[in-house]
Structure formats: structure tokens, C-alpha cells
Amino acid sequence: MKKVIFGLSLLVVGITQAQNFSGRPPTPNDTLVSAKVLPDSRMRFSIYAPKATDVTVGGDFLDSPTPAKLIKQENGVWSITLGPLAPNLYTYDFTVDGIKTFDPKNAQFKEGLNGLSNLAEIPGTATNYLTVKNVPHGVVEAVWYPSSSLGITRRMHIYTPPGYETMTNKLPVLYLLHGGGDNDASWMTAGRANFILDNLLAEGKIKPMLVVMPAGHTPQPGLHMGAGPEQDPFCQDFLGSVIPFVEKHYRVSTNRNDRAIAGLSMGGIQTLNIGLWNPEKFGYVLPLSTGYFPPVLKELDEKNQSVLKNPEINRLKLFWLAMGGPKDIAYQNNKNMMAIFDKYGIKYQYTEVPCGHTFLTWRDNLHAFTPLLFR
Incomplete structure (x- = not known):
């Protein structure tokens, strides 16, 4: 039994070291889901920007061209939950302190003439x-x-x-x-x-x-x-x-x-x-x-x-x-x-x-x- 426990301890240590091989401490960004579809078709947008003073998100999911303001949490994550939204594929852009910021936590994106915008999909029969x-x-x-x-x-x-x-x-x-x-x-x-x-x-x-x-x-x-x-x-x-x-x-x-x-x-x-x-x-x-x-x-x-x-x-x-x-x-x-x-x-x-x-x-x-x- 001691050998098994010792082996598991080594495994845990190895995983921890692999996760932190860069030497930096972990942050909320490591496990952050930046565009999360909730069960009621609402969308939660989040971005880790602990030093920012103003963060917004805009896109074609909004009825207005005015972007929505995110709220900062104590851990440095800014978030907002919007909707419910109709099922569709939406574009979105974060703006951090006035600078359009690509969301690196989301691999879905749209390539444009002057940069990239992210994509988020809310599934449903309407967009089958x-x-x-x-x-x-x-x-x-x-x-x-x-x-x-x-x-x-x-x-x-x-x-x-x-x-x-x-x-x-x-x-x-x-x-x-x-x-x-x-x-x-x-x-x-x-x-x-x-x-x-x-x-x-x-x-x-x-x-x-x-x-x-x-x-x-x-x-x-x-x-x-x-x-x-x-x-x-x-x-x-x-x-x-x-x-x-x-x-x-x-x-x-x-x-x-x-x-x-x-x-x-x-x-x-x-x-x-x-x-x-x-x-x-x-x-x-x-x-x-x-x-x-x-x-x-x-x-x-x-x-x-x-x-x-x-x-x-x-x-x-x-x-x-x-x-x-x-x-x-x-x-x-x-x-x-x-x-x-x-x-x-x-x-x-x-x-x-x-x-x-x-x-x-x-x-x-x-x-x-x-x-x-x-x-």
C-alpha cells in the first residue's frame, strides 16, 4: 500500500511540475472558459485582465452597436452573462482599456482585413x-x-x-x-x-x-x-x-x-x-x-x-x-x-x-x- 501511495504522490508531483514548467504560479486564466454557453442559452463572456480598468465585449449577438461592460471579480477575471440568445453563430470582440483584444482561449475565429474576431455558437434547431x-x-x-x-x-x-x-x-x-x-x-x-x-x-x-x-x-x-x-x-x-x-x-x-x-x-x-x-x-x-x-x-x-x-x-x-x-x-x-x-x-x-x-x-x-x- 505504501508503494502505491508513494507512486501516486510522484505522479501528482510530476503533473504539477509539468503544468508549471515555466516557473510561473497558476492563475485563473489557466482554466478559464471565455465564452461559455449556459443551459438556458445565455452566454457568459470572461477574460482575465487583472490590471485592466475597463473591459467591454461587442458583437452581432447584441441588438445595439454599443458594447456591453464586463464586471471585474477579485481574482482579476472580468465577466458578463447575456441573453438568453437565439441559437446561432455569433462574432464577438473584447476591448481592454480601449484596445481590441483577441481571445486566445477560444480557437474559433474569423479572419478579417485588419485582424481577428472570435466566434461563439449557441446550438439549436434554427441553425441546424x-x-x-x-x-x-x-x-x-x-x-x-x-x-x-x-x-x-x-x-x-x-x-x-x-x-x-x-x-x-x-x-x-x-x-x-x-x-x-x-x-x-x-x-x-x-x-x-x-x-x-x-x-x-x-x-x-x-x-x-x-x-x-x-x-x-x-x-x-x-x-x-x-x-x-x-x-x-x-x-x-x-x-x-x-x-x-x-x-x-x-x-x-x-x-x-x-x-x-x-x-x-x-x-x-x-x-x-x-x-x-x-x-x-x-x-x-x-x-x-x-x-x-x-x-x-x-x-x-x-x-x-x-x-x-x-x-x-x-x-x-x-x-x-x-x-x-x-x-x-x-x-x-x-x-x-x-x-x-x-x-x-x-x-x-x-x-x-x-x-x-x-x-x-x-x-x-x-x-x-x-x-x-x-x-
Whole structure:
């Protein structure tokens, strides 16, 4: 018995030494759960910041853009419990003494243009469509390609459906553009695009497709929210390098009706500038949570009438506009834009999801429109 006790004592000492091999004393941060889902669908946010004087948390789980203030405990942990929250995948950011602070205790994150934001999921039947399930999964690759118009090598993300390696037929392509402040990884992280498509494929609701997510920001300055592709270096890169690269290196169809373009916010304007100026290249154009600003609409109406009168626009198989309801920051711009489309007899479909200008809306949009493609 003494030998057993002695052995256990050595084991405990060994574990303790391993945990503290750096020589530092343990802290509450060692076992902290920073974003904890409680049984009643409330969320407890916590961060260890013993020397801080002000800590807040913001994200699309809040109804207001004003972040929530955390309360400091004696052990140096700041916490707040919010909700109950509707089941969904939410972004959140801590701010510690005025500095946006990434949560290193949470491995789920969204990559953006200027940094990282964390993700936290509250499970539920309402978001079953974006859950990681035991179904065949596609492959997501970070692909580097040469941009002839920009003179640099650029990155995009490409999703190939499960079984692509053994397919012999040419697939349709959805080009999926991100918004301002995001990057080519955002649709895969906060957007959960690959899991949404995996689940729809497993349910037999969509056709296998390639999804190409390029980087909408460029080092070359331009007017991303202007009218027409000539003002935006990304549009030149997209038409001159992205599409040709994809069609050279992947088994995809070059038929216009096997090509769709969709994008949110800034990416929605880019979708319009590419799709409306080149409707013969696409069968489906789907701008989300977007709309031209009034001066640009005036320019569109006065200087681009030939574009708006192009009969090829009404030969699109689907021109689908979606908004995040009245609290979407682009809501009025979109209404103004639709009035211009009505003036020129442009046919479109319109839908709303009352979740505002966030991925809460855009994930739902993706789930709704992909079954409409390539039919």
C-alpha cells in the first residue's frame, strides 16, 4: 500500500511540475472558459485582465452597436452573462482599456482585413443548417494566383464539393464575394459556407458546385463602391485573372448559366458592377445587403443608361436581391437602387431576413439561394 501511495504522490508531483514548467504560479486564466454557453442559452463572456480598468465585449449577438461592460471579480477575471440568445453563430470582440483584444482561449475565429474576431455558437434547431454534421465534406483550399492587372500574387479560397477528385463532369461555379473589412477567408469562418453547402448536398437540395472566394480589397487604390468595374481594381483582377485561373486549373463549365456571382455589402456592389456590366458572362447575379449611395445612383442613371438598358440583364436566370431588414445599414440605399431598376424595367427578385447587416443574415441568404442555382 505504501508503494502505491508513494507512486501516486510522484505522479501528482510530476503533473504539477509539468503544468508549471515555466516557473510561473497558476492563475485563473489557466482554466478559464471565455465564452461559455449556459443551459438556458445565455452566454457568459470572461477574460482575465487583472490590471485592466475597463473591459467591454461587442458583437452581432447584441441588438445595439454599443458594447456591453464586463464586471471585474477579485481574482482579476472580468465577466458578463447575456441573453438568453437565439441559437446561432455569433462574432464577438473584447476591448481592454480601449484596445481590441483577441481571445486566445477560444480557437474559433474569423479572419478579417485588419485582424481577428472570435466566434461563439449557441446550438439549436434554427441553425441546424450550418452545424458540422457527419456527412461527406468538401475541401477548402487557400489558392495563390498571379494577378495580371495588379502585377502581384494574390490569395483566394476555393471550395470543391465532396467527391470532386473522382468527378469527370465539369461543375458550375459560384463566385462568392466578401464585404468591406473582411477577406477571402471570411465566408469560410463566420460564413460557414462549406458546412452549409455540405449539408445541402447531403440533403440533395443543391447541385455539386465549385465556390470561389477571392479577396475583394486590393493594394491598388480604387472606388470599390462606385458605378462600374473600371473604377475598382478588384473587378479588373476578377475578370482578367480570377475567372481565367479557375477555368484553367479546375474542371468547371464556361457556360454563362453555369456561372453565378454573389456578394455582400461592398462585395454586393462589386457583384453588381461585374454582373450588370457583363451580364452575358453570368446566369445568376445575387447582391446581398447592398445598394449604391445616392451620388453613385445619380451617376448610374445619368451616365450608364446603356448598361441599365442592356437586354442581357433580363436574360439572367436569376437576379436576386436580399437585405437584412430595416435595421440593415444598406436598407435605404437598396430601396433607392430598386427604384432605378424599376425605372429601367430590370426584373429581379427580392427577399428580407430581419437580422441586420451581419453574417446572421448572409448565412441565411446563402442557405436560401444556393438551391436556386444551376437548375
